[in-house]
Amino acid sequence: MKKQIFRIVLLTGTAISLFFVPWILVWAWILPLPNTVQEQVDEAIGHGFDGMIVYIDEAGEPPAFYTGGWKDKKTKISADPKSLFKIASISKLYVAVAITKLVNDKRLDLDKTLADYFPELDGRIEYADKIALKYMVQHRSGIPSFTNHPGFWENPPESAQACLDLILDLPANFAPDEDYEYCNTNYLLLSELIDKTVGYSHHQYIKEEILVPLGLKKTFFSLEEVNIDDVMSGYYIGHEPDLKTVDYGMLATAEDVGKFLRALNDGSVFKGDEKDIYASIYVYEHGGLVPGYQSLAEYHEDIDTVVVQFINTTDFNGYQWNLSEIVINRIVKIVKNNKSS
Numbered sequence: 036m037k038k039q040i041f042r043i044v045l046l047t048g049t050a051i052s053l054f055f056v057p058w059i060l061v062w063a064w065i066l067p068l069p070n071t072v073q074e075q076v077d078e079a080i081g082h083g084f085d086g087m088i089v090y091i092d093e094a095g096e097p098p099a100f101y102t103g104g105w106k107d108k109k110t111k112i113s114a115d116p117k118s119l120f121k122i123a124s125i126s127k128l129y130v131a132v133a134i135t136k137l138v139n140d141k142r143l144d145l146d147k148t149l150a151d152y153f154p155e156l157d158g159r160i161e162y163a164d165k166i167a168l169k170y171m172v173q174h175r176s177g178i179p180s181f182t183n184h185p186g187f188w189e190n191p192p193e194s195a196q197a198c199l200d201l202i203l204d205l206p207a208n209f210a211p212d213e214d215y216e217y218c219n220t221n222y223l224l225l226s227e228l229i230d231k232t233v234g235y236s237h238h239q240y241i242k243e244e245i246l247v248p249l250g251l252k253k254t255f256f257s258l259e260e261v262n263i264d265d266v267m268s269g270y271y272i273g274h275e276p277d278l279k280t281v282d283y284g285m286l287a288t289a290e291d292v293g294k295f296l297r298a299l300n301d302g303s304v305f306k307g308d309e310k311d312i313y314a315s316i317y318v319y320e321h322g323g324l325v326p327g328y329q330s331l332a333e334y335h336e337d338i339d340t341v342v343v344q345f346i347n348t349t350d351f352n353g354y355q356w357n358l359s360e361i362v363i364n365r366i367v368k369i370v371k372n373n374k375s376s
Contacts, residue, residue, distance in 0.1 A: 059083070060354065063361045072369055076103040079362045084355070085270045085348045086114040089366060090289035092297055093374070094339035098290060105347075107268045109277065118267040119253065119286040120345045122330050123323030126285040127222050129241050129295070131172055131317040132304060133229055136244055139309045142232050145169040145316065149176075152228055161207040168228075170211050171221040172316045177207040180218040188326065195223055249298050254287040261286060269327020272350040278327035289343045292332050296320065296341050300334040324349065329356055331363050338371055 063082055069075045076087055086104035093099075100116035137143040149171065150157040150164040157163045160178055170176045181187065184201040192198045202220055209216070229237035238256040246254050255261050258280070266286065269278035287295075298304040300319050323330040331344045344363045349355050 057354070060357055060361060063358055063365075068365060068368060068372070070369070072099070072101050072366055073103075075362065075366050075369055076101045079346075079358075080104040082358060082362075083348070084346050084358075086267060086346070088114055088116050088118065088120065088267070088289045088343075088345040090116070090293045090341075090343040091366075091370060092293050092341040093370065098293065100289070105268070107277070107279075108270070109268075114267070116290070117253075117265075117288055119255070119261055119265045119288060120267050120330065120347075121269065121283045121323075121325055121328040122285050122287050122292060122332075123283060123325045123328060124219075124222075125292060125321045125323040125330055125332050128299060128317070128321050128332075129245060129285070130222055130225050130229070130237070132245055132299065132309075132313065133237060133241050134168070134172055134225055135305070135309050135313040135316070137229065137232055138312050139307055143168060143228070145172075145312075149224065152231070153224070156203075159203045161205075162211050166211045169316050171225055173215070174217050174221055175212050175215055176218065176221055177209040177211055177214070177216070178202065178218055178220045178224075179205050179208055180216075180220050181223070182219045195227060198223055245295070245304060249294060249304060251287075251291045251294060253291045254285070254295070256285055258282045258286070267328075267345070267347050269347045270349075271326045272348065272355070274326075281326070283325040283328070289345055292330075293341045293343045296332050296334055296343070300336075300341070324356060329359050331359060333363065333367070335367060335370075338374055340367075340370055342367060342370070 059082055066078065069078060072089060072091065076089055079087055080103040084104060085108055086106055087102065089101040091099045102114035102116050104114050106112045106114045106118055134143065138145055145168050147168055148164055149160060149166040162177060166176045166178070179202045181198040181201040192201065199220070226237045229240055233240050263280065266279050271278060302310045305313065320333045327347060327349055329346050329349050333342050335342065342363060344359065346359050
């Protein structure tokens, strides 16, 4: 499906919002902590989020679902815990697990370089002959991120190659393994490498090696695979249209993300030496952010609990993201308080 062009509307005359929005963060932080997660979700909606889904998996307890606000505010459909949501960079966890499995099977080598796997990029990406595969997984490659290219979100490229073209021949941001910088180009290249290694789409490989074994039937790779009515609407402050029909990659229910995160952290997604390999290269929780959709998936070892939070409101200045982090931290405190009481 041809990716639709989303043009972000930059607001003018934002002096008033810039003055008041930080106080929303302060207020959300200092409010007395509610007794229940549902009260916290309702409070968060009061801070200006359009809709919200929270999934909590406490070990030994049935999973719990909490919702607030709208799935679709135009048609007044309430938030539904079973809705599909665009999980954005949470998808990097699935790619990192896939890379781990191929390394364990000796089909990839973490110490081989970008130039080894993509010789055509030698001379087009600086240090290609020194960027080890593990550095790309760890965001320590120094490769510029295509999403930082001026105007990227106003007119997103329609193919992986077009995204890659945005950073070819640019200087590196740093030498390999000399620093850390979150970079979407790393995971575009890793996805392409999986395709190249297995001989078919990394989507199919992830489905066969991760989704099917874990019984995750509500995780998909594009809008083409789903009924659009099952997708939660997405809203970008200052841009009126619903962003539901813009394809940003992987979608899943909160429950499917939660089950995957549990399997990632308890090791059940792995076999053989995969658990040790993964531990050496990537993280065990993640966030995701694209226009209209922000998500956080966390595991808290001290209470053996997975928390997944979906919010369908984003903004240009990042306050909504900061607010979402405050909210999930408060939710975790509530869960801890309830466990100790």
